[in-house]
Amino acid sequence: LCCIMSKLCSFDPTREYFAGVSTDGHLKIWDVSQRKLHHQFTQNSHLQVNYTCLRWGPSDHPKGPIVALGTHVGDVVCWNVRKGAEEFHWKAEGPAYPVLDLCFSKSGSLFICGESPFILQRSLSNGNIIRKLKADKKVVSKIQLNAEENCLISAGRSYLKLWDLSSGEMITKFSGHSHAVNGLELTWRDQYLFCSAFSQRIINMWSLRESDSYGLTQTFSCPTAPTFISNFSESRTKRKTKRKKSQSGEVREIEVPSTSHLLAINGKRISVWQFSLTMQQNKPLQQHTTIVMPKKDQDTEGVDILSACFLDASHILLVRGNLLQPRFEKITFRDRNEMIKRIQLEGTCSANLVPDNSEDKTATTTTEVTVVNDHETNMPARPRTDQPLIAKKDDISLEEKLEQLEAAKKKAKNPVFVPSMEEKNAPSADSIGVILLQALQSDDDQLLETCISVGDITMIQRTVERLPSEYILPFLNTIIRKFQMSPNRASDLMPWIQTVVMLHTSFLMTIPDLNVTSLSGLYQTVDSRLSTYPKLLKLSGRLDLLLSQISYREVNYRENLHPVASLSIDDIPDASDEEGSDMEDSESS
DSSP: OGGGOOOOEEEOTTSSEEEEEOTTSOEEEEETTTTEEEEEEOOTTTTTOOEEEEEEOOTTOTTOOEEEEEETTSOEEEEETTTTEEEEEEOOSSSOOOEEEEEEETTTEEEEEESSSEEEEEETTTOOEEEEEEOOSSOOOEEEEOTTSSEEEEEOSSOEEEEETTTTEEEEEEOOOSSOEEEEEEETTTTEEEEEETTOOEEEEEEOOTTTTTOEEEEEEOSSOOSEEEEEEOSSSOEEEEEEEOTTSOEEEEEEESOEEEEEEETTEEEEEEEOTTOOOSSOBOOSEEEEOOHHHHTOTTOEEEEEEESSSSEEEEEEEOTTSOEEEEEEOEETTEEOSEEEOOSOOGGGGSOOSSOOOOTTSOOOOOOOOHHHHOOOOOOOOOOOOOOOTTOOOHHHHHHHHHHHHHHHHSOOOOOOHHHHTOOOHHHHHHHHHHHHHHTOHHHHHHHHTOOOHHHHHHHHHTSOGGGHHHHHHHHHHHHHHOGGGHHHHHHHHHHHHHHTHHHHHTSTTHHHHTHHHHHHHHHHHHHTHHHHHHHHHHHHHHHHHHHHHHHHHHHHHSOOOOOOGGGSOOHHHHHHHHHHHHHHO
16 A cells, blocks of 8 residues: 555644655745745665655644655654654554554643554553554555544544544544545534545545434545545535524524635645535535646656645635645636636746746746756866976885884774864864855855865765755756876775765756766776776785795894894803802812
8 A cells, every 4th residue: 555655745734834754755845935945854774664654744733834644664754844853753563564544632642553554552651552452454655633632533444433432432434535544524514524545536424413413514526546545624614504403303504604615735736625515516626726836847758746725715825846845836716706717836846857047936937947958067176286296304204104104003993082173163064065165156166165075974965955955956066077187095085975975866867867977986986996906805815925034034133133142051150069169169178
């Protein structure tokens, strides 16, 4: 089921932020009003983890906007947008299974479902399991809480089920979808339910009123199977009164909104319906408004309508393109209470596969793209000096250099760390990032060399991670160019090249002919350096043998210079002779 999940992206309840998960496991938070990237969250193992679902927390959460992600191994990760940090990371309880949906509760808990018969309710404060509800035989693909949080709706393989959370018992169940459900939406005081499924063009609207016998109220027909649905009911306009006769024969009046709206994203278009909850038809309702993408984007892969939502009864907020550079637009679909039949979006997003330096424009203007060529990104070479090479006075011989290396090795065994002034005043990743942007914008080679001289791998990763997408390719071309001109600087330049390729893999994969334009020179330089490695290895072995012979001869030379005096056995006095001589001396005395 995880392989057919739709794109993981969604607006928050306040329409202030937009969250999306890229193919390489980066969670990107965009500020909708400013059209800029606000945060980018990444786990250490993001390349090994596949995210399967995304859900925003409630708008009135005490810690601010939070967003939770489910993984294919049953883990749940939550990020705090205000703090810009990880809120919690829960490991899977029991057997690992993919998490398919999440639902926050205002009371401080989180409901979790997936490829398991059970729905878990865990506390947000400590992660403990509060409730374990068996909702299906095999899989629960979607869940939704009502506003009062006394009922829970679950979608299994064949049925939708309505649960009473106070008793844990099932109230009723709905049928009608033969495939996995991909959308659940409650409307008008949680008295009606919209439901969509994979590979099915029909959207069902069910009544959650006991007086309606929990029946099917309306159906909506889409051109293709929808991947996302959203609804809006007017709450501040005049309402209609509906006369309803119950099963017991009692007739009563019920307030319903005058008009309601439903949208569905299907392919590269959006279908919008306007209807009344009192209206019932025997055949599916056709869309009243169709929003289509530009013709150029319709034939381009990787450019889609990512998400959409209602702002009011006349306007829709949508985001299209891709997660590298999404395009936010406010669309008017109703003019003077009349639905606009067809809306053609303007401004192509196909060129945004390779971002440019231009500012975001409105939906009525065509985006202009500046193609980055080699001659625009290559930095000028340093001037070559014509001064002859003259040996300095302080040049030392090879033997003295070897002695210094030996002394340095002995000193390294017992190091004494004394921080220097440069280490005490080391720049931060923010300052390096600002300097790097200034250097790329002004083509200042000296300023760029200041940034490249930083060798701290942690600072390099933070700087490259915050680099805007429009500067990634020029910076990579510049570093590769410097590496080709001076291969001996590999120790300084390779950490930057490696970090750019690792952190921005998804962006680089979208650039056509990248191997031909940018990476071909890098491949050639690396291959040429690796081709000399066996020769250098042989030379290193010969040097080791030569140095060992020199050391051996030096030891022999010192021994011959100060020989040890040889003694014979006859020269060593015997202890008995010494005693006899002493006795003779005493007798003579």
